Amino acid sequence: MNWTDERVEKLKRLWAEGLSASQIAAQLGGVSRNAVIGKVHRLNLPGRAKAGGSSSAARPAKRATQTQRPTTFQARPAANATTRTVARASGATLLKEEVEVDAFHEVEVSRPLNVVVPISRRLALTELTERTCKWPIGDPMKDDFHFCGCEINDASPYCTYHAKLAYQPVSDRRKAAR
Template identity: 35%
Template sequence: MEWTDEIIARLRQLWDEGLSTAEIGRRLNISKNSVVGKAHRLDLPARPSPIRRDISGARPSRPAPARVTGPTLPSLAIAAEPVPVMPHVTAAPAGGASTVAAVRTAPPRPTLVASRPAAAPRAVARVPACCWPIGEPGTPSFRFCGDPAMNGKPYCQPHAEIAYVRVRDRREDVA
């Protein structure tokens, strides 16, 4: 496409009318980006933003997002974390004649109890698991391998041998 004096004059006229760059492009049978680029090179006055703004010019104040401090993942330390009481089965008293287990149900609103005594928290060593996918993602049978991973690798030994293949030296192929 070549910018002739006639096309430039038409661009200036449509620009002064306040048409959008897309509309100018349609009328001149060129792309919107061509219009924007040529208008910039011709140093035409800036267009008002197509985004609707408040007439008063004041920007609506939004509260700043809260900054997260500390770790974003749950701690690995075992601490006295409250755990909701869930329904569970308890054994019948030893002196009772009944051998059927009694079922205790949770109250309507779970109460919180400490899962461990409030002793000094200790770190739990978490062994990295193999991330090799098994099955078709999105199906109920999909899972990851889960075997202990090699140090510094996301996979166990058998899957690392599949994933990390050494590139053969081309000189070995020369006869």
């Protein structure tokens, strides 16, 4: 199929009107949707308006809903909300829309008061045995790095406290991920 000047002009006009590549191919006749897309790219035609108006005017900007988690921290929203231009894909077209973004800062951490943390025996790697807790504490690159070293049960490499941290039931992990 040859792209005549008239067909190229019709392609440009239909593209600017916001028709899809399939619709343009149907109106031109004798070309496929992929041929239309290829010609649009070779002509370096700009992104086009959607048929029926702009996307930001037709639909309100999405706002992230803040869900209250049963976790131990809570972020407080900043006093001001800002508007950002965000690019998102809609099929093969990249659209820009303005989205209102709430700025967050300052995280408050509240720890449960009923947790008893065992006193670590502060063992080095060479001092560990099969009956001592192998929970690492601190930064391995620092001199004060050590292992818990408390007594363990037969089923785990960790003491009771650290085993509860390491092995959480699936339902608890799913709740924390929400």
